[in-house]
Amino acid sequence: MRVGDRRMLEDATRYEPAEVERRLFAEWIEAGYFHPEAEGTPEENFSIAIPPPNVTGALHMGHALNGSMQDALARMSRMRGRNTLWILGTDHAGIATQAVVEKMLRAEGTSRQELGRDAFVERVWSWKEEYGAQIVEQYKRLGASCDYERERFTLDEGYVKAVYRVFKQLFDKGYIYRDNYMVNWDPGTHSAISDLEVENREVEDVLYSIDYPVEGSDRVLTVATVRPETMLADTAVAVNPGDERYTDLVGEHCVLPLVGRRLPIIADDHVDPEFGTGALKITPGHDINDFEIGRANGLEEIGVIGPDWRMSEDAGERFEGLTVAEAREAVVAALREEGRISAEEPYTHSVPFSHRSGERIEPLISLQWFCRMDELAAPAIEAVETDAVRIVPSQWKRVYLEWMGEIRPWCISRQLWWGHRIPVWYCDACGETLVAEETPERCGACGGELRQEEDVLDTWFSSAIWPFATLGWPDETPELRAFYPTSFLTTAREILFLWVARMIMMGLEFPGDIPFRDVYVHSVIQARDGRRMSKSLGTGVDPLEEIDRHGADALRFGLLAMSSTQDVRFSDAKVQQGADLANKLWNASRLILLNCKFNQDQSHINSAQDQVPARVESGTTKPTPRTPEDRWILSRLERTIASVTEKLEAYDFAHAAQEVYSFFWSELCDWYLEIVKPRLYEGEEEVSANLLWALERVLALLHPMMPFVTEEIWAYHPARRGHLTVHPFPEPDGSLIDAEAEAAVDAGIDLTRRLRAWRDLVEAPAATVLPARAEGVEPQEFVGRLARFRFEDDGGEPVAAVGPVRVLASAEIDAAAVRARLEARREELRSEVARAEGKLGNERFVANAPAEVVAEERDKLERYSAELEELSE
């Protein structure tokens, strides 16, 4: 069956997303809607740089939420006629990707070491070519309107050029330097990692108390440690300067058991006199805290643990070559033998672990590359302080500023093979170090052979330049001119520092402008049971399965509706709500499109494929509604458009989704369509015009959130001139706002509801039309029809009053039920009257409350009293 074929509308009572979504996505891509020309200015245009998913990644719920939000904004902006670019690409994800390929190699019985660096990197590339595109295909399933023709990769040629340019310039400015420094060594990946890649976990250890004899005395200093093996690297013992127990010992020495090294006893404020004995062993080589104390006091730095997670030569013959765990046992045994251990107790504390490998971090001093951050941070702080970059919700602004204020040097080197190899060359002949953007031939100083640095850069180093490197920087490309700074970034708060802060710093430093105007920090979707969604816990919900089951529109709607500024549990019900909405849209559209009378030329309906990819105007003309209900629905529609638009612009996706849902379902379907059905079946042109106009505007309004079903329905709309994707987004039209009509119809709806409720209470048969008489003003036509009442001027005795309506006696009504109902209503009214009287009887309320609140209360009292009087016998 062809698209736009009326038989489809006539026959299909259910909307089936699967076939529709694949077909429409192909049409959009074919038309090139998502591939804008690089024209205009960043102010006029709209652009988003996608948070690049890892090449190893599969679409997870975070991507799906993030993508739904970005796509809603991108599509809205595109429909508004702005030149819109959503930059897509993937991240080479150093550690993750290397780990995946290494795992494959192990399965093949080989290893990266066996292959050698070049062959290994080759191997990762071929893995990337084969599997790396997976996640991009998955974004398409979601309906993401990214520019797939401009896809980037953090290791593609141009990108590497940008990375090297950045490195060189930061080096030349003196920000990047090489130093022996304490780093978080990850024994799992055999690499240094940054502070931000470390997570602390509660662990139960044994706290050993070890006695260090004081030289030339029979006193001992007892120190406590959970890592006895590191005592081999101790170079001091510290006490608090104010601790009177030890004042006389400061300046003296201890003798390190097992080793015999003389340790100076020093005073340092870091030592807490309350903890343990108040004496702290200082191991500058293996503890971050001690490292700093050591540097401050000029202590020797000894390393007894090597990067291979074994004891080094400096640990002494007895322990050299042991693993750290073995060494711990051996050291404890040896100390015990010497009677040096005075206590052992279980001790729970938090310990750093590698976010990547899950291994316990080993603090080590090693030669690494660092980037000083202070100078880069200053303008990035100012940009957020002045709201040049707006962070919403605003509480994250403060979190950002506080962190930036305490920023520390960033360890940017990683001992991996997959990544941007650091663009530094060493000349062994003359000792020269060369930093260059392009591989140099020979040493500039002596002409000798050059050897490139082995380490690669932290993956986040390249991610930090994502918004401009993807646009072609450092070249002055048209893309850069048209789309930088980008407009919007949405992110999870966990990468606010890891990524967002660094992009702001790099953006200001290199292209010289903020990377994006607004940063929206979205909520985290937790598993259904409130735990974190995680693959290893098995708590993840697969977005692709949800798409298979309910359609991409349903998932998108569900995610937007459940999103919030606070974390929320994944809600199947919200996705189902989205699926139901898609189905409702389809069926309401069938009703309208199959029954509307229109005399326009329909020949264009099926010619979507012939349309040029341009903005298309509507063929519908604005109706001039006459009847109150027509004016009512169009007025409500315009209010909804204004409100939903406002919500989307404020990144309040949840309320935007809920509002358009309830307008469409409750007001348009439940009331308006039911009200106008007779007119529609009669083929009245006026109501047709109204409905087609309303349908078109609702579809356009909803398109950014639910692109597929709205586009599909649009294919059948007589006003169609091309795809909805490039149709103008509705602007609220104030001339259609009609408060009077709203009040009139709302009153009719209220009366209808009360009449229906009354019927139900007295258990009147559902199908029977009951006789009634109107007192005063005749109710609107639809009231009787929808509530199933027949209004007549004479007729029988009134048995009940429902508002201005007198229900007349008839065989179907149970007189006892009516009496009970009447009494219940009286009781309700009495309590309302009492409430209002109480309030108004309070002098202070009348004196202090705003006049309109008091007036409203008086009005209620009057109404309820009048009705009560009416009902009194």
Added chain:
RNA sequence: GGGCGCGUAGCUCAGUGGGAGAGCGCUCCCCUCACACGGGAGAGGUCGCUGGUUCGAGCCCAGCCGCGCCCACCA
């Protein structure tokens, strides 16, 4: 240790000073010619606890109890 946030209907969540809401679930009625993934009508909350401010508090303030998250070098 510091910071942020949460505790509202059975469930998941809205609701930043004037009479407690939505979706799902539940009960009753209806297969009425768009839709039973539907329509209609209902039941169901001392808004964590205790004080305070106010004519008026789910909403503001203080304290407490429970639960999350982020940051942090107490061995």
